Every structure is written in C-alpha cells, then in structure tokens.
Amino acid sequence: MxxxxxxxxxxxxxxxxxxxxxxxxxxxxxxxxxxxxxxxxxxxxxxxxxxxxxxxxxxxxxxxxxxxxxDSFDHAVIGASTIYCADAFDWMRLAPRNSISAVVTDPPYGLVEYSEKEKEKLRIGHGGVWRLPPSFDGCKRSPLPRFTVLTDEQRDGLYRFFLAWGNLIYPILKPGAHILMASNPLLSHIVSRALEDAGLERRGEVIRLVQTLRGGDKPKNHEKEYPDVTVMPRSQWEPWLLYRKPCEGTVAENLRKWGTGGLRRIDRDKPFGDVIKSSPTNAREKRIAPHPSLKPQSFMREVVRAMLPLGNGTVLDPFAGSGSTLAAANHVGYESIGVEMDRGYFELAKNSIDPLSRL
Ligand SMILES: C[S@@+](CC[C@H](N)C(=O)[O-])C[C@H]1O[C@@H](n2cnc3c(N)ncnc32)[C@H](O)[C@@H]1O
CATH class of the missing domain: 1.10.10.10 (Winged helix-like DNA-binding domain superfamily/Winged helix DNA-binding domain)
Incomplete structure (x- = not known):
C-alpha cells in the first residue's frame, strides 16, 4: 500500500x-x-x-x-504565557512527555469549593464552604473556604484527586522538575501522601508567612461563656509543598541533560530559602484580578523564579485561576502555561496576566 x-x-x-x-x-x-x-x-x-x-x-x-x-482547547497567548480553557486532567492526558520544567500551583482544596453550587453560594454571600470573615479596621475581607466542614468521604476524595493528578503530571514532567503547590495546615498531609504515592519525591515545604483570618475564633454562639478560649490557632502561615520528579543520575547530570533538578539561587552567595515573609494580596492586584484565591505577585515572583535552576524551561500552573503564576513568570522572563476550567476565570486571566506582570 x-x-x-x-x-x-x-x-x-x-x-x-x-x-x-x-x-x-x-x-x-x-x-x-x-x-x-x-x-x-x-x-x-x-x-x-x-x-x-x-x-x-x-x-x-x-x-x-x-x-x-x-491547542484544540480554547487558548490565548499573552507574552511568553499560554492559557488554556480546559479541565487540567484532560489537558495533562494530551500534553507531551518530559515537557514541563516546573509546576507552581494553587489547587482547589475542598474539591467542592469551585463546584458550580458552591460558586453560586459564594456569589449570593452565605452558606456552603465559603465563609465571610468579620470586617475589621473598616476593611471588608474576602471570603475564605472552610476546610473543617469536609467529611471523611470528601477527604478520601481529596486523596484520590491528588493521586490521580500526581499520576498524570508525573510523565509530562522533565526528570528533576519541581512542583510547588499551595496547601493549608489542615489538609497538606493528605496531599503529601497522594503525591508520594504517585512517585514524586518530597523536597520540603516553603512557608509563606502571612497573617490570615483563618482560625482564632471563640466557640461559636458561646463567646461570652468562653471569652478566653480560641477553637483553633489564628493561622499565620501557609505551607507550599515542594516535590520533585526523581533525577536521572546526579543533580549535575540531570541539570546538563534536562536543565532541572535544583532550584535557582537568589544570588551566588544566597540560596533560595524556605521561609518567605509575605503580605496578603494588595487591593490593586485584586482590582485587576478579582479572583477569590488570588495570590500576591511579590510572593509568586520569588517562588516562580526559584523553580527553574538555570532560568530556562516552561512553568505550568494547571489550576491557573486568574493567572497570577503566569503573570509572575512573564515578569521574571520565563515561558509558562496555565490551564483553567472555569470560563469566567479564564477570561479574567486573559485580561489580568499582562497588567499583573507589569506591576
Ligand atoms: C485556588 S484557585 C487558584 C487561584 C490562583 N492562585 C490565582 O491567583 O488566581 C483554583 C482554580 O482552579 C480551577 N480549577 C478547579 N478544578 C480545575 C480543573 N480540574 N482543571 C482546571 N482548573 C480547575 C478553579 O476554577 C480555580 O480558579
């Protein structure tokens, strides 16, 4: 023939x-x-x-x-970033092997908080996993998801979600590629277990020191009875889990072949450190990208820069939201790819990446 x-x-x-x-x-x-x-x-x-x-x-x-x-998924190119409107799981199934040099991402946690039902409750302003923190200092705070309401079944679902995610991301990562994933102290152990079960190596945690409004409450409806009690500590840090696809040979051999395996130093005398002081996302960035989980550019630029040891390669954010990882990558001069399932947030990212990266 x-x-x-x-x-x-x-x-x-x-x-x-x-x-x-x-x-x-x-x-x-x-x-x-x-x-x-x-x-x-x-x-x-x-x-x-x-x-x-x-x-x-x-x-x-x-x-x-x-x-x-x-590229069959709807997508847009902004500078050195490409953002796709797709389910990250579908996108990862089609992505080429050994093509991604680093992942920096802030995934959905309750699995339910970005469901249509919960997003509707967030818009209405009450009920569901989103809670409105008290206003103080005359400032109105953004809603936060409440992870303590998750059932055992939902926790098990969380493990299975991250195991499936780990199994799909593994083959498309270059050997030695790092993953930096935002987490929270209540659920990070479940995610860690899943990522390890997917074959990824634990490399530590980066602690984002940030004053949040999570925890620190008196017993609900019994505040007067127990005025000196806090049910949970007021959270003042956010763990970012650091994982790596195993290297081929030594770090030096892996760097030579794939450009990955280590982290980029701040300068020759100063290694990247694992505690980073950070402020909550400022009002200017929130006006540009009004996403309920927007991460601040100052922090994102610092961590994104560190993830490519030689400054070359592609950074992926499979849960891109309004594109804060991609904006940070554009700012530090890296190529990046984002995937966002929600069309509204995808449109938001298209419009936010460039102005965020210019701040
Ligand atoms: C915690 S937010 C990330 C926000 C981001 N850090 C920012 O600064 O804008 C998680 C995002 O993942 C998206 N998402 C949830 N499941 C997804 C999936 N399977 N594929 C792609 N995106 C998904 C949600 O719509 C949400 O925008």
Missing part, C-alpha cells in the same frame, strides 16, 4: 477527535475500517515514530495524539 495513503488515513483518524489519544492497535483498526483493507501495524508504527514529536505526541500512557492536540 502506498505510504501517502497510510499517512492520510492516520491523519484523518487522529484529527477526527483530537482530544482522544489512541493506542497503536486502535489507530490500526480505525485505518483499516477507513481504507477497507488490511494495514500492517508496522507501517503505522514506523510512520508514527518517524513523525514524533513534530506531528504527533506520545502521551503519558504511551498513546499517540496530534502534537498540537492541546
């Missing part, structure tokens, strides 16, 4: 649903159906091998997809 005929059949099959990566056996079957005759799997295999990665991507589970399959 002519090579051009096989090539056209493969491209038709792969293009019919660019979101679906296929095994070689499935591609062969579909080509045979389309051509009405037997196609030797060896011709399919050699065509795919000869044209990967230019035309095809070998995906995490060894299937093939069109190389630009991720």
């Amino acid at each position: 002519e090579r051009g005929v096989v090539r056209d059949a493969i491209l038709d099959v792969m293009g019919s649903d660019p979101f679906e990566p296929l095994a070689i056996s499935e591609i062969t079957d579909r080509c045979q159906t389309a051509l009405g005759s037997a196609v030797p799997p060896s011709s399919i295999r050699s065509y795919l091998a000869a044209n990967t990665p230019k035309v095809f991507t070998r995906t995490a589970n060894g299937h093939y997809a069109l190389a630009n399959a991720c």
